[in-house]
Amino acid sequence: MADRPIEISSTEPAKAPLYANPAAVGLGAFASTTLLLQFHNLGWIGSGVVMWLAFFFGGLAQLIAGFQEFKTGNNFGFAAFVTYGSFWLALGGIFLSLNTGFMGIKAVPDVGYFLIIFTILTFIYLFGAMRQNSALAVVFLTLLIGYILLDIYFLGGAHGWLTAAAIELIVCALSAFYLMAHVVLSPLGVKIPAGKPWTK
Numbered sequence: 001m002a003d004r005p006i007e008i009s010s011t012e013p014a015k016a017p018l019y020a021n022p023a024a025v026g027l028g029a030f031a032s033t034t035l036l037l038q039f040h041n042l043g044w045i046g047s048g049v050v051m052w053l054a055f056f057f058g059g060l061a062q063l064i065a066g067f068q069e070f071k072t073g074n075n076f077g078f079a080a081f082v083t084y085g086s087f088w089l090a091l092g093g094i095f096l097s098l099n100t101g102f103m104g105i106k107a108v109p110d111v112g113y114f115l116i117i118f119t120i121l122t123f124i125y126l127f128g129a130m131r132q133n134s135a136l137a138v139v140f141l142t143l144l145i146g147y148i149l150l151d152i153y154f155l156g157g158a159h160g161w162l163t164a165a166a167i168e169l170i171v172c173a174l175s176a177f178y179l180m181a182h183v184v185l186s187p188l189g190v191k192i193p194a195g196k197p198w199t200k
Contacts, residue, residue, distance in 0.1 A: 026065030033058030058088030134195025
């Protein structure tokens with residue numbers, strides 16, 4: 001999501017990218033909503049504020065970022081931002097259903113099976129992240145671990161699994177904020193290294 005190859009024709013001089021990097025918004029949306037959700041999972045805040053942030057920042061803003069990544073030809077960024085933007089929109093709807101009783105959704109085990117889908121997707125994206133830079137790999141590795149812990153809790157595990165997931169996903173959110181800072185500030189001359197790829 002942070003770096004993308006720029007194709008250069010052998011017969012034309014190099015040209016500056018026509019678009020700003022959509023990851024600047026996408027990563028901020030992902031990090032912010034992930035962090036706020038963990039505050040809820042730790043019992044510090046209610047679900048309402050998470051729901052609305054999920055609709056408009058985690059969901060809508062990430063979808064827009066993903067569609068802008070599509071225009072730049074960044075297949076990984078496009079897929080990841082649209083996936084997690086859709087996740088947050090769906091999770092916002094789940095919160096709404098749980099709070100109103102609409103459609104009879106149950107936290108256990110319905111949310112658990114919902115989360116398994118995104119655990120699988122995150123596992124796939126992790127391999128792509130490891131080929132880009134260390135910061136992105138850390139984001140996806142911590143996200144995968146967090147999903148697994150949430151899966152266990154929402155499929156009937158003890159409350160301690162939720163607490164462990166919240167703490168672990170706070171690390172994920174802070175890692176995403178770091179990567180966002182790299183994307184936003186590096187072009188301005190502020191050196192925030194993203195690290196080397198983990199695999200080639």
